[in-house]
Each structure stands twice: as C-alpha cells, then as structure tokens.
Amino acid sequence: MRTKDSHKGTDNVLTDLGFDDAEELSAKAVLAVKLNEIIEKRGLSQTQAAGITGMTQPKVSQVRQYKLQNISLERLMQALVSLDQQVEIVVRPARRAHGAGITVAA
Structure with a gap:
C-alpha cells in the first residue's frame, strides 16, 4: 500500500509549486488582473494601452497574457x-500566524 506524502499547502499556490519568487509573482498577477480589467473595460487596443501607460506594445501583450x-x-x-x-x-x-510577506489587494 502506498502512503501519500503529507504536505501542508500554503495560501499561495506558486509557493506550493516551488517558485522562489512566488510572493512577487502573486503580487504582479493581482496588478495585472486589474490592469487587464481596465484595458478591457475601456476597450483599449494594446497599442492604445501602450501609449497611455508608457509601456511598449510587446510589454502590454505580455501583461495581457x-x-x-x-x-x-x-x-x-x-x-x-x-x-x-x-x-x-x-x-x-x-501577524504571527501568517508571518512576514507581500500581499496585494485590488
């Protein structure tokens, strides 16, 4: 009979998957979701979004993806x-229960 490894997960799936920069990637994802919501709500093309944000169109494309x-x-x-x-x-x-870290709310 095989036994399962008991691994307690965290609040961050990226940490659970072993990403060294999991907190930063999570924070970026929250910001990217908000940015993409605004771009969609305003009906902006990637080129228009690039012009407004000062990013290049390829960078906007990266955020969109x-x-x-x-x-x-x-x-x-x-x-x-x-x-x-x-x-x-x-x-x-x-807080002691969660320890130090980065949290982004949008």
Whole structure:
C-alpha cells in the first residue's frame, strides 16, 4: 500500500509549486488582473494601452497574457496610475500566524 506524502499547502499556490519568487509573482498577477480589467473595460487596443501607460506594445501583450517575469511590480503600478488608479502600499507588522510577506489587494 502506498502512503501519500503529507504536505501542508500554503495560501499561495506558486509557493506550493516551488517558485522562489512566488510572493512577487502573486503580487504582479493581482496588478495585472486589474490592469487587464481596465484595458478591457475601456476597450483599449494594446497599442492604445501602450501609449497611455508608457509601456511598449510587446510589454502590454505580455501583461495581457500574464507573462510577468520580465515586468517589475513598479512598472505595473505605474501603468495603473497612468490609467487613473490609486495604488497604495501599506507596511505593518506581520501577524504571527501568517508571518512576514507581500500581499496585494485590488
């Protein structure tokens, strides 16, 4: 009879999958989802979105496809600001149950 390895998962599937930069990728994903929602809601083409955000069209394409490894958190935040969004960063003591980390809410 085979026994299953008991691995307790985390709140972050990317951590569970072994990504070293899981928290950063998760934060980028949340920002990219919001950015893509705004682009869709406004009916912007990638070229139009690039013009407004200051990104190149290929970078906008990467965001649209959630290929976020070569795009910084700062760049995503600046793109949201250029689309008239308020981006807030909050620093507070970590709760003991969750420990230190990065969380983004949009």
